[in-house]
Amino acid sequence: MSQPDRPVQTRDAEATKARLLQAATEEFAARGIAGARVDRIGTAAKVNKALIYTYFGNKEQLFDAVMDAHVTRVLDRVPFTPEDLPGYAGRLFDFLADHPHQLRLATWNRLERAGTDREPEELHASMRRKTDALAQAQDDGQLPTAFPPEDLLVFTLALVGAWMPTSPMATTEPAAQQTRQRRAAVVEAVRRLITREETGQDSS
Amino acid sequence: MSQPDRPVQTRDAEATKARLLQAATEEFAARGIAGARVDRIGTAAKVNKALIYTYFGNKEQLFDAVMDAHVTRVLDRVPFTPEDLPGYAGRLFDFLADHPHQLRLATWNRLERAGTDREPEELHASMRRKTDALAQAQDDGQLPTAFPPEDLLVFTLALVGAWMPTSPMATTEPAAQQTRQRRAAVVEAVRRLITREETGQDSS
Numbered sequence: 001m002s003q004p005d006r007p008v009q010t011r012d013a014e015a016t017k018a019r020l021l022q023a024a025t026e027e028f029a030a031r032g033i034a035g036a037r038v039d040r041i042g043t044a045a046k047v048n049k050a051l052i053y054t055y056f057g058n059k060e061q062l063f064d065a066v067m068d069a070h071v072t073r074v075l076d077r078v079p080f081t082p083e084d085l086p087g088y089a090g091r092l093f094d095f096l097a098d099h100p101h102q103l104r105l106a107t108w109n110r111l112e113r114a115g116t117d118r119e120p121e122e123l124h125a126s127m128r129r130k131t132d133a134l135a136q137a138q139d140d141g142q143l144p145t146a147f148p149p150e151d152l153l154v155f156t157l158a159l160v161g162a163w164m165p166t167s168p169m170a171t172t173e174p175a176a177q178q179t180r181q182r183r184a185a186v187v188e189a190v191r192r193l194i195t196r197e198e199t200g201q202d203s204s
Numbered sequence: 205m206s207q208p209d210r211p212v213q214t215r216d217a218e219a220t221k222a223r224l225l226q227a228a229t230e231e232f233a234a235r236g237i238a239g240a241r242v243d244r245i246g247t248a249a250k251v252n253k254a255l256i257y258t259y260f261g262n263k264e265q266l267f268d269a270v271m272d273a274h275v276t277r278v279l280d281r282v283p284f285t286p287e288d289l290p291g292y293a294g295r296l297f298d299f300l301a302d303h304p305h306q307l308r309l310a311t312w313n314r315l316e317r318a319g320t321d322r323e324p325e326e327l328h329a330s331m332r333r334k335t336d337a338l339a340q341a342q343d344d345g346q347l348p349t350a351f352p353p354e355d356l357l358v359f360t361l362a363l364v365g366a367w368m369p370t371s372p373m374a375t376t377e378p379a380a381q382q383t384r385q386r387r388a389a390v391v392e393a394v395r396r397l398i399t400r401e402e403t404g405q406d407s408s
Contacts, residue, residue, distance in 0.1 A: 161362060167314070185351055185355040188351070192396040195396065195399075
């Protein structure tokens with residue numbers, strides 16, 4: 001929406017909010033909710049910290065704003081392709097490798113808010129949309145039914161996250177070639193989840 | 205080691221330490237390092253918090269003690285079977301479902317200490333022992349070589365963790381039947397990692 005005749009003050013306020021949100025993203029990704037300090041965010045954004053309370057409310061509400069911005073971003077940027085789950089895994093791997101804050105924020109959220117009523121609605125809604133799409137692809141015969149949609153989604157996300165810096169196994173910064181090999185391995189692991197097998201080990 | 209003639213004071217000190225370690229485990233698992241409060245640990249253990257500093261040092265060092273106790277526990281309790289990775293996945297799933305603090309502690313450690321020099325040595329050593337064992341099993345022909353040992357281990361752990369409460373996908377407390385179904389799905393997903401395939405989709 002182009003709004004050429006908005007007053008300067010409003011544009012300034014939005015620029016300030018954007019700077020605060022960016023600084024808050026860095027601070028929360030690095031330290032989580034309990035470890036984050038509102039005054040550090042104000043300093044990094046070069047904004048009086050009183051304005052944080054004016055614009056966003058308390059520290060929890062500022063974290064909500066950061067989660068909203070990032071959850072929405074992930075949902076929009078990586079199109080979900082239920083008929084090509086390995087391809088989705090590869091694209092999500094690339095996106096998360098380029099945006100390391102995303103997984104850290106989601107993990108802090110999980111650790112610090114599990115079981116509270118502050119978990120973002122939109123996260124659950126997004127999962128539900130994806131499992132619905134997987135169920136539809138299974139109904140249409142585009143996708144094997146060896147795993148229920150929920151397992152397929154959770155395993156795909158777990159495999160994509162396996163080598164990310166939030167994983168307990170991740171070591172130091174990988175070299176570029178290592179990242180390419182890991183991406184290929186993740187895509188292959190997801191492909192194996194949806195392979196139609198004729199195997200003697202079938203446990204049905 | 206039986207030590208029947210140790211003085212009462214020493215036994216008291218050890219009981220106090222054990223109580224503090226237990227209270228610290230609960231506190232750190234729930235809130236992480238930044239969120240934990242030493243006075244809350246003292247209160248829960250019914251011990252003057254000054255004794256925490258005497259016995260363990262500062263909050264970071266108390267977290268070290270908790271990690272040591274728990275990392276060692278996991279290593280000892282779930283035998284690693286490179287020739288039967290799906291079986292290992294199932295047993296680790298059971299252990300972690302029964303000990304929800306383990307993954308939370310490991311995840312806090314990862315988030316709050318990544319890139320610092322405080323990451324526990326023993327965690328890396330344990331991973332290395334497991335990848336060595338997987339490499340040996342591959343050399344012996346007991347295990348397919350579709351994935352390098354590191355990928356195999358990381359993917360197995362990621363799949364086991366996929367439905368645990370630390371996972372971004374995990375919802376509320378699962379019913380017992382749901383847990384059994386998820387366990388079976390995890391074992392099956394790991395089995396697919398080590399399936400020898402003749403497939404037209406081979407990307408080599």
